[in-house]
Amino acid sequence: MYQNPSFDLTGGLAKAEKSGNVSIIIVDFKNDSSPPAFIPDGRLRKRHLPPGFGNGTSSKNNSLPHTSGPNEKQLNRSLAPGFRKESSSRNDSFGNGASSKYNSLPDAGRPDEKQDNGTSAPEFLKESDSRNDSSQSTRMPDDKLLDGLLAPGFDERSCLSRYRSSLFRKTSPHKPSSYLLSKLRRYEDLHKRCGPHTEPYNKAFKRLKSSHGSSGGCNYLVWIPVNGLGNRMISLASTFLYALLTDRVLLVELGNDMSDLFCEPFPNSSWMLPKNFPGEVEFRSPDKRHARGYGNQLKNGIINESMESLPSYTFLNLDHSHYDLDRLSFYCNQNPTLLRKVPWLFLISDQYFAPSFFLTPTFKKEVQRMFPEKETVFHHLARYLFHPSNEAWGLIIRFYQAYLAKADERIGLQIRVFNTKTTTVQTVLDELLKCTQKEKLLPQVDPQSPVATPSKNQRSKAILVTSLYTEFFENISNTYWAKPTVTGEVIGVYQPSHEEIQHFGDNMHDMKAWAEMYLLSLSEVLVTSAWSTFGYVAQGLGGLKPWVLYKIEQGNTRNPSCVRDLSMEPCFHFPPTYDCRTKTKMNAGSLFPYVKYCEDLNWGVKLVGDHQELQL
Incomplete structure (x- = not known):
């Protein structure tokens, strides 16, 4: 590629x-x-x-x-x-x-x-x-x-x-909706308030290391790259849309091979996952990701409605692989309220999964308002x-x-x-x-x-x-x-x-x-x-x-x-x-x-x- x-x-x-x-x-x-x-x-x-x-x-x-x-x-x-x-x-x-x-x-x-x-x-x-x-x-x-x-x-x-x-391309005939613009401005305020090195982030970071507890007001969605650059860009755009729909702060783990490609997209804050992120969250090993995957945790009762304190993080393995428990739970939108309560989500994908939100009753009306075209x-x-x-x-x-x-x-x-x-x-x-x-x-x-x-x-x-x-x-x-x-x-x-x-x-x-x-x-x-x-x-x-x-x-x-x-x-x-x-x-x-x-x-x-x- x-x-x-x-x-x-x-x-x-x-x-x-x-x-x-x-x-x-x-x-x-x-x-x-x-x-x-x-x-x-x-x-x-x-x-x-x-x-x-x-x-x-x-x-x-x-x-x-x-x-x-x-x-x-x-x-x-x-x-x-x-x-x-x-x-x-x-x-x-x-x-x-x-x-x-x-x-x-x-x-x-x-x-x-x-x-x-x-x-x-x-x-x-x-x-x-x-x-x-x-x-x-x-x-x-x-x-x-x-x-x-x-x-x-x-x-x-x-x-x-x-x-x-x-200056280098024709004016697009496709205009963003006013609702999309309002969602973007709201998100930028959220990212500025909860982004890396802010007080809410520092509190959520401490709770992440303790493995249990609430986020303290800000929830996070961490995107993990996989596959080639084209796959990464279409999956990252889909992940950002999910962040907009769920009021989560998007952080990206770009690695050395993508670190100098793009400018920061959000004003007065960074979307980069800080380098001091705890090694306890192992997102490079598929086996460890699957073990802490949302579908597997639901299946084994690690996450359930009766729990007073949910795990501080879970994985959403949405890449094209033989592991499908997370994809089934995510696309079926099982326990959406429960998933919202998990402070940290680590999402890995090489797919353009944005169309799935138009198929899900929970998100369908919202994405249609954001994108009438x-x-x-x-x-x-x-x-x-x-x-x-x-x-x-x-x-x-x-x-x-x-x-x-x-x-x-x-x-x-x-x-x-x-x-x-x-x-x-x-x-x-x-x-x-x-x-x-x-x-x-x-x-x-x-x-x-x-x-x-x-x-x-x-x-x-x-x-x-x-x-x-x-x-x-x-x-x-x-x-x-x-x-x-x-x-x-x-x-x-x-x-x-x-x-x-x-x-x-x-x-x-x-x-x-x-x-x-x-x-x-x-x-x-x-x-x-x-x-x-x-x-x-x-x-x-x-x-x-x-x-x-x-x-x-x-x-x-x-x-x-x-x-x-x-x-x-x-x-x-x-x-x-x-x-x-x-x-x-x-x-x-x-x-x-x-x-x-x-x-x-x-x-x-x-x-x-x-x-x-x-x-x-």
Whole structure:
């Protein structure tokens, strides 16, 4: 899921040589004989590396570039310091960074963004351009608070992305409800009053160590990460929604691999689980988590209605595993009053379980009031919670400025190959091209003409490819280099990096994966891979309904090869299948008009638009 390049781009034209597992880039300014970066006849601007994606060794203590936001001067033929080669994580975003054959970088310019309040638009978004006027104007919203979704008053320089992200994407047509905004403001007050190192927190912390007792007025929900970054982000958003519904204070155990990815989302407080948390609460061992799990404690009478003093904490194991006692108790909402009385809940999940609240009588009316547009749950929560750190924001804006900003249209292709033993890259590439040709997502080339017809109103399109492999990028870019488009459009094809193999748990890889998810979310057109939580994050952030490329099973393809998604919501891969009221099997995707089975996973469910009058 997390990939990064294995070399530095120092400028000029580069070629890659292999030394063991490392790609070595040889830069030759004087004797370079590579083709130019821009081929007029082919109408192709072809780039492969973002400024600031480099090589080296990985460490939590690596020097990261100090990013001052879009106002930072960036020489696009220079290496941004501190970006290292690492082992990569599971989902496909960054990789070994083989160089493009045509690697002369454009001068991205220096956006003129005022530093006093961080609200004025970058210069490249202000320029008048006959090709871009209509699209650029839609990417310059006046409301940096996202229609009240964000709270004012943060130190803007400590998190440049929080109030500047609106400068880089179109204004969302989906407005948060007034009830959701009131819930967020109430929660922020609660978090400030009960967050880490406050008096209520210190009291609850002491009671936690004593194993029994009340919380002293504040209850806590601790999120434990598991699986890849995409899984973590969709489960964290779901966990925050649960905190909103139950008036619990959300604390997150991010670990070293996620600690520098996001800004603090809540004003005047931290969401980080303090480092001095007692070792008695063992949440890394599945066996110990299951033993202290809520379902197991109910089953064995450790928690029951007659107890005067409940245990100080319990676990909710909601991850996809063979242990289902907690999931059954949680989704059936057994003893909701009893669970509310437990001061500390430790929740572990790799699922987008937010749709379950629309299926539960206890929470259904509340979530419907918060989200009358039901397919906007992740869209609003993700834009509220996930603000790239200054380091991650530097990666995002440098790449965006260099390659994507001036295009009239941005097309994102997120391509994952799940099992190379049963599915070849070429097979996936063939299916991708079938999809994009059938749906007319990529411009057609003219095989009969070597040169495009000149046009006064020539348009440009930027194609962003994210994948573990280079074959997709190479094929698409070579196609547009070899022949002009039928319409004479200028096509740029860009892939930040590639890794070829997948690894877990590295901070720099997670940061680069996060940067690519965000860049994909800035597209106007998006193609994602079925089952991929990486793509879910991108489509939810961007408010996009992507075309979903079907997963190839045992070499078997489908016709058509892709389908337009039902909504921008992530898919809940493993929803409850047991009706607790009737004690029979249920079909979660057919209970309500706003919960449907996913296009990419026929047993998963997702929230979709419901234009019928609410039945409250």
